[in-house]
Amino acid sequence: MELLKDYNKDKLEKLFDNFYQYEGKVIQVRNYNNQVIEVPDGDPDTFKKVSGFFMDKNHVYRENLTKDSPSRTIKNKYGNSINNPEAKWEISIIEGIDPNSFKYIKEKYDTVYWLDKNGIYVKKDGTLKKLEHADLDSFEYLGFLYGKDKNHIYYENEIIPIDVHNYSLDTWGFIKDHQRIFHYDFEIGLDPETFEVEHYNLIKQPIILRDRTGKYAYTRSTQSDAGIVKME
Template sequence: MKVRRNLLKILILFILVGSIVNTKTLKSVGDYYFKDKNNAYFDMKKIDEKVDLETFVYLDYFYAKDKNNLYFYGQKVKGVSPNNFNFLTLLSNVPDNIIKSGNDFYLVYENDLNEKIYAKKMDFPIDRDTFESFSMRVYKDKNNFYYYDDTDDVKKGKTLIKFKNEADIKTLKFLKEKNGEKSNKYIKDEKNVYFVDEENLEIKKIENADYKTFQVIEYLYAKDKNNVYYQGKKLNNINPNYFKIVDNEIKYNNEFYKIDENMNLIKIERE
């Protein structure tokens, strides 16, 4: 279910179907949600549930609620209370995300076949007081790391699985890139530096990294006083003082290079 129409088009179409919608009382609630004196709407479509219009409000990230229900993309999220709602993380470009309602956590997702919204309660052992988003697909509580796995069949319910790691969870934090933005790949605790390998579901310790001088250059690239790293792996025979990323390309000693599978730099011949 992808929302592609802009608000102007929605308003024009609302006017065209004015016999159904009361355009005199119509007002925007937020992000494709509207209501008039009779009904509530999402993306020009009447919400099928009996909406309590007096308490109907927009929340965030295509969620809305009234005193009785929580709505996502205009659909009632069954089994989830609208009270104490907290949006945690958007997992992908489709409606897959994690929310908290009351003391419980849910994975909310859309079935690609019938475009219906479902909510799967997280009933595995997590510490509910400290469970939080750590990065785009990584979560943590005081005891473990968890990773969002979207490879399972939707009928089985998508799950979060534990990260393999040896890091000290309590002191772990993400490093910042050279431009000041938070890296979502390189993290450190009080003793070591790690690379978040989402593909293999691991937090990998970077062996022999110089902890005090370790810094993220950009995205997958990092360096310390001795070496340069790509995806957490050391590049061979590289002086970090002459290594740069320029317009997403590797520049070393004023020449441009690419990386081969053995972590060697291969010079790019330019015409």
């Protein structure tokens, strides 16, 4: 919901960042694209930011483009992506989450898993989606966007076929058991028993891997373009 452009700036009471209390409401003032946005049912006394999302005593919220909005970014004359001043934003309620028990499982720069009294949620596409098969009592964050509970190992919202009772996770994000190896969401088809990382640098690829069959060059930026080639 967008407020009138002629709101009285003298009545603004800052909460944090660009959020304010205004006549009992919580509003966001986006000077970059000249928008003033009301937080639906927002409570000024309890409204706060929590690692990429917002919450108060009533709801958990996310920041998103409206359905009729132009793209969030555009290209400048140099070909670089910049924020689009024509983009239209809103603060939306994420339905079905209990704000009184909502919290992140572990706060990190890559915080991805959250919980409330009803279940586990994963941060995906700017919102939170329930991890349907996750066990609330045993779930924990492993790092590198992996999670686990007593039954499964997860990468974001996907179950990956790694033995939850007999696995290892190294300092580069390779997770394996006695049968399979994964690097994030990509399966590494090498021998787990003799697998080793010889050289690792995500910026200056390839990553060099080795097992009993030889040496391999591994490259990836996303799962779709990941690949492994045996080196002569």
